[in-house]
Amino acid sequence: MIRRLQDFMLGILQRTEAVFDSAFGERWNPWYQLGALSFHLFWIVVATGIYLFVFFDTSIVGAYASVHSLTEEQWYLGGVMRSLHRYCSDAMAITVTLHLLREFAKGRFRGAQTFSWVSGVPLLWLLFAAAIGGYWLVWDRFAQYIAQTTTEWMERLPVISDSLARTFLSDVTLSDRLFSLMVFMHIAIPLFLLVGMFIHVKRLKLARTDPARGLSIGVIATLVLLSLVKPARSMGPADLSTTVASVDLDWIYMNFYPLLDRVDPVYVWLLLAGVTALLVLIPWLSPQPRSAATAAAVVDPANCNGCSWCFQDCPYEAVTMITHEYKTGHRQAQVDPDLCTACGICAGSCPSATPFRHVEELVSGIEIPGFPVDRLRKEAMQKVATLSGDARVMVFGCDHALPIDQIESEGVAALSLPCAGMLPPSFVDYIARQEAVDGVLVSGCCTDDCFHRKGSQWTEERFASRRMPHLRTSAGHDKVRICWAGVSQRDKLETALAEFRASLRRHGIAARGDAESAGGGHEHQ
Amino acid sequence: MNTSDARRWLGQGVAYALFAAFIGYFSNSPAYQHLPPDQATIKLSVRHSGQLLGECKQRDSAELANLPATMRAPMDCPRERSPLELVLEVNGATVLHDIVPPRGLHRDGMASSYRRINVPAGAITLRVRMKDHTAQADFPYTAERTVTLQPAQVLVIDFDSQSRRFKFL
Numbered sequence: 001m002i003r004r005l006q007d008f009m010l011g012i013l014q015r016t017e018a019v020f021d022s023a024f025g026e027r028w029n030p031w032y033q034l035g036a037l038s039f040h041l042f043w044i045v046v047a048t049g050i051y052l053f054v055f056f057d058t059s060i061v062g063a064y065a066s067v068h069s070l071t072e073e074q075w076y077l078g079g080v081m082r083s084l085h086r087y088c089s090d091a092m093a094i095t096v097t098l099h100l101l102r103e104f105a106k107g108r109f110r111g112a113q114t115f116s117w118v119s120g121v122p123l124l125w126l127l128f129a130a131a132i133g134g135y136w137l138v139w140d141r142f143a144q145y146i147a148q149t150t151t152e153w154m155e156r157l158p159v160i161s162d163s164l165a166r167t168f169l170s171d172v173t174l175s176d177r178l179f180s181l182m183v184f185m186h187i188a189i190p191l192f193l194l195v196g197m198f199i200h201v202k203r204l205k206l207a208r209t210d211p212a213r214g215l216s217i218g219v220i221a222t223l224v225l226l227s228l229v230k231p232a233r234s235m236g237p238a239d240l241s242t243t244v245a246s247v248d249l250d251w252i253y254m255n256f257y258p259l260l261d262r263v264d265p266v267y268v269w270l271l272l273a274g275v276t277a278l279l280v281l282i283p284w285l286s287p288q289p290r291s292a293a294t295a296a297a298v299v300d301p302a303n304c305n306g307c308s309w310c311f312q313d314c315p316y317e318a319v320t321m322i323t324h325e326y327k328t329g330h331r332q333a334q335v336d337p338d339l340c341t342a343c344g345i346c347a348g349s350c351p352s353a354t355p356f357r358h359v360e361e362l363v364s365g366i367e368i369p370g371f372p373v374d375r376l377r378k379e380a381m382q383k384v385a386t387l388s389g390d391a392r393v394m395v396f397g398c399d400h401a402l403p404i405d406q407i408e409s410e411g412v413a414a415l416s417l418p419c420a421g422m423l424p425p426s427f428v429d430y431i432a433r434q435e436a437v438d439g440v441l442v443s444g445c446c447t448d449d450c451f452h453r454k455g456s457q458w459t460e461e462r463f464a465s466r467r468m469p470h471l472r473t474s475a476g477h478d479k480v481r482i483c484w485a486g487v488s489q490r491d492k493l494e495t496a497l498a499e500f501r502a503s504l505r506r507h508g509i510a511a512r513g514d515a516e517s518a519g520g521g522h523e524h525q
Numbered sequence: 526m527n528t529s530d531a532r533r534w535l536g537q538g539v540a541y542a543l544f545a546a547f548i549g550y551f552s553n554s555p556a557y558q559h560l561p562p563d564q565a566t567i568k569l570s571v572r573h574s575g576q577l578l579g580e581c582k583q584r585d586s587a588e589l590a591n592l593p594a595t596m597r598a599p600m601d602c603p604r605e606r607s608p609l610e611l612v613l614e615v616n617g618a619t620v621l622h623d624i625v626p627p628r629g630l631h632r633d634g635m636a637s638s639y640r641r642i643n644v645p646a647g648a649i650t651l652r653v654r655m656k657d658h659t660a661q662a663d664f665p666y667t668a669e670r671t672v673t674l675q676p677a678q679v680l681v682i683d684f685d686s687q688s689r690r691f692k693f694l
Contacts, residue, residue, distance in 0.1 A: 023536025030540075090548045145559060152641065165639040166570050169681050170694055222541040223548075230549045242677045245560040248553035258557055 002286035009105035017449075018488035026484070028215045032448040034099035039197065039209040040216055041092040044223075046190065048085040049134075051078070053187075056137070058179040060171075063139040064237045071233060083227030089131050090252045091223060096127060100279075106451070110288040112203070112316045112339045119200045121279045126193040131253045133186045137179070144168070144238035145247045149260055156265040171240045203339070204453065205315050212448075293370040296337035297344070303352040304365035306331035309468050310346035313421070315453035319346055319366070333366050342368045343452035344422030348459070351469050354426035355380075371418055373427075380431055383413035387436050391501035394431050396423050398444035400451035402485045402493055412497065420444025421455025425462045425471035432479045438504045439479045443493055446484045456484055478507060565646045565674035569613055569653065571684040572637045575627055576658040579603030604633035610656040612664070613682075615644050617652075646676040653682055653691050666690065 017031045024030065030037060055078060057066035070078035100120065103109060109117035132150065136143050151164040167173055201207035210216070235248060249257065259268050278285075288294065301324060310333050311319045318339035324330035333346070346366045347353050353364035355377045362374040384394055389411035397404030397416045404414040417423060420442055432440045442463075447456040460482060461467035473480065483496035560566065581602040589597045606627040613621040620642055628634030650671045654664035666684070668691035674680060681694040 020540065023533055023540060025533070028537075086552060087548050090552050091544075094544075094548070148641075149559075152639070155639065165641075166572065166637075169568055169570055169639075169683065170679075172694075218537065218541055219544075222545045226545040226549050232552075241679055242675075243560050243566040243679055245562060245677045246556050246558050249557040250553060251551040251555075252548070261559065 002282065006105055006107055006286075009101065013102060013105045014486070014488050017486065021446075021486070021489070024215070026446040026448055026486075028212050028218070029446075029448065030095075030211075030215055030219075031098075031102065032446065033208060033211045033215065034095045034102060035201075036208045036211040037215070037219065038092050038095045038099060040211050040219070041088045041095060042190075042194070042197070044088045044220065045085055045092065048081045048088065049186075049190075051081045052085060053183075056183070058183050059176040060139065060174050060179065063137060063179050064234065067138045067140075068234050071231065075231065079231050080224065080227045083230075083232040084223055085134075086232040086250075087223045087226055089134065090250065091219070093127065093131065093252050096124065100124075104282070107288075109283050110286070112318060112341045114283040115203050116200055117283055118280055119196065119202075121276060123193060123196045123200060124279075125276070126189055126196055128253055130186065130189040130193055131250075133182060133189060135250065136182055137186060138234055139179070139238050140234035140236055141238060141244045142235045142247055142249075144240065145244040146254070146257075147238075148244075149257055153260050153265045153268065156269065168240060174240070203317055205317050206454070290337075291370075294342045295369040296340035296342060297335045297346050297366055297368045299333045299335060299366050300363050301325045301327075301332050303363055304332040304350075305352065306333075307351055307468075308333070309349040309351065310366045313345050313349040313454065313458055313467075315343070315345060315455075316341055335366070341452065342370055343419040343455060344368045344371060344417065345419055345452060345455050345458060347373055348419075348422045348424050348455075348462075349469065350424065353424040355430040356426065368418070368422075371422070373424070376415075376417070376422075376427065377430075380415055380427065381434075383415050384431060384434050384436050387411060387413050391438050391504040392436060393439045393441050393497065393501060393504070394434075394437050395441045395443060395497070396420065396428075397442075398451070398455065401443060401445040402487050402490055404443060404493075406490060407494060407497060411501070419450070419452040419455035421450075421452065421458045423459065425469050428463075428471055428480055429473040432473055437479075439481065439500055441481045441483060441497060441500055443483050443485050446486055449486060479504070560643060560677060563646055563676055564643045565676060565678045565680065567613070567615075567642045567644055567651070568679060568681045569611070569621065569640045569642065570638070570681065571609060571611060571625065571655065572635060573609060573655075573657060573684055573686045574635045575607035575609050577603065578605045578607050578659070604631050606633055606636070607656075607658045607660075609636045609638070610659075610664075611638060612654045613640075613642065614652040614654075615642075616650050620644070644674065646674050646678070648673045651680075651682070651693075655684065655691075668693070 017029065020029045020031055026032065052070065055066055055070045057063055067082070071082055072079070103117065132146060135146050148165065148168050151168060155164045167178060201209065256268060256272070290296070297318070306321065306324060308321050308331070311321050316339050318336050320334050320336070321331045322334045324332040344367070347364050347368060350364045350366050353367065353373045355362060355373070362377055364373045367373050380394070387394070392411045395404050395407065395412060395414040397414055398420045399416050399418050404416055408414045423442060428440050428442065431437055442459060444456050444459070445451050447460060450456040458467055462469060463471045463480065463482060465471070471480065481496070481500045483493055485493035581600050584599055584601050589599070608627060609625040611621065611623045611625060612619060621640055623638060623640065625636040625638040626632065627636045648671060650669070652669040653667070655666040656664050657666070666689060670693055672680060672693070683692050683694060685692050
């Protein structure tokens with residue numbers, strides 16, 4: 001059931017992302033950086049909130065008056081700040097919700113990602129509590145509606161020992177101290193949210209919290225423009241002697257509030273508690289059982305020289321360095337199986353995963369049992385043996401990107417790996433030197449949307465000699481090309497492949513045995 | 526700028542415009558009708574301690590001997606308080622009949638209740654009654670009033686625990 005829903009959502013997501021790819025390009029596609037966008041919006045909300053706080057008066061009369069004056073008399077700055085504060089909060093609710101749905105569709109809630117998934121669920125409550133509390137502070141008619149409805153809802157909780165809603169019986173029962181408390185809450189809850197966001201990304205190596213600059217500018221410009229065109233305004237001062245009959249509801253945050261008028265608020269608590277419990281339990285309701293194919297990476301102490309490249313490259317921090325089992329003064333890698341997703345990026349970084357070694361069975365210092373480097377060498381060589389014709393290209397792809405068997409043809413052989421980052425650069429060199437190969441093309445997920453987070457990026461950096469292990473090839477960098485292509489980017493990969501083969505022919509590299517015309521850096525599509 | 530670039534920028538412009546339109550609209554639209562236009566609101570609020578349910582009784586010497594030395598109080602007074610029984614009638618019809626339990630693990634705290642009830646605007650007769658002991662046959666606290674409520678007006682009926690009577694605010 002969950003997997004069917006996932007597949008259905010993934011289909012929609014991939015089509016949507018493809019449309020956005022064509023408009024924004026991969027670097028600026030907002031779908032690939034929803035988490036980073038949420039962080040970005042959070043900081044704008046904090047910055048604008050600090051400005052608003054400078055002018056805010058924490059009293060019953062002063063609260064409305066100070067916000068109203070800021071909005072109307074200082075519309076060019078205070079008004080824009082207030083509107084940005086509101087619209088960025090709304091935008092954050094949208095990006096967070098889409099982020100959650102996308103990670104679900106991509107299945108990034110199981111195994112090593114369970115921690116990030118589960119730790120993200122309470123953040124939803126904190127985000128909504130922070131936003132709803134913020135509306136309260138304005139103390140206009142909308143705030144009155146929220147205060148009354150929220151307190152009536154809250155007091156249906158058995159842990160609330162006294163009637164909160166009595167505070168809003170009449171203007172007489174209200175106290176200035178309540179606004180001081182609300183300001184404190186409106187600062188404290190976002191602080192908890194920030195701590196929660198930090199914990200949420202704690203187990204991810206180099207978690208992306210800044211969106212691409214172009215996207216960031218686009219989002220800010222859009223929301224500033226919206227703030228100028230449709231500034232956020234108050235609904236008139238609160239008046240507890242009358243009920244707010246009609247309210248301009250923020251449907252992005254308070255879409256469930258009308259339910260409170262229609263059913264017993266206890267059911268709304270049960271509904272939200274049920275949704276929360278379901279979200280928390282999803283990793284266990286649809287687990288990813290360990291199979292031979294997804295078994296955690298293993299370390300072979302005899303081949304591990306303690307270089308720590310796997311430790312630096314593991315996107316899930318599953319690798320740590322410990323004292324070597326028997327080599328005095330040396331270190332070796334250690335894998336936490338609970339954190340390992342069997343992506344193989346560690347094997348791609350291992351200097352001992354070189355196919356040039358003259359051993360009967362190639363064993364790397366670290367590798368995944370589901371796809372050991374010995375099997376990689378054998379399968380790659382079997383594929384190479386099938387190549388014929390001119391401009392023969394060996395393509396390495398990724399299981400989570402475009403299925404590359406679709407592009408196999410005469411002169412093109414393809415081998416898919418769990419992640420492009422699993423391919424050691426020495427393998428590229430090894431294959432490129434084969435008589436039967438004219439070029440090697442590496443494909444996989446787009447760098448900003450790598451299923452295993454860093455596989456594509458690390459591959460690019462290794463090939464560009466910015467990350468160890470470097471791609472060193474005497475066959476010539478012209479014989480190596482990278483083309484990242486998501487599941488819906490078959491045209492892109494086919495075009496890149498055709499251009500690559502044409503380039504190989506043009507340079508005469510396609511001629512069998514002619515591997516001399518190398519030079520310059522590898523080409524990146 | 527070639528056609529492809531122009532199309533890309535246009536695509537981005539459309540995406541940002543849709544994003545802004547979605548936020549701009551749903552951040553305060555459509556308006557939600559919280560209260561029908563021809564209705565008013567009554568807020569009924571009570572915060573009162575029910576009477577103790579049991580009588581104090583004198584402990585005999587055997588009972589005292591069975592107690593730890595620090596707990597040998599001569600009087601045994603049960604702490605549990607009675608729930609409140611609250612009834613609100615509008616134009617003779619009962620719109621609320623509530624049993625309000627006392628707070629606390631030992632049910633010895635104050636009983637507190639807040640209810641918001643929407644009623645038709647215009648002239649109405651309200652009758653509110655309350656018992657603070659389960660043994661009471663009749664309602665010792667009663668108030669009745671005819672009021673004319675404007676649409677959206679809030680009428681607060683609050684029980685003053687000190688003067689032990691309902692107030693209409």
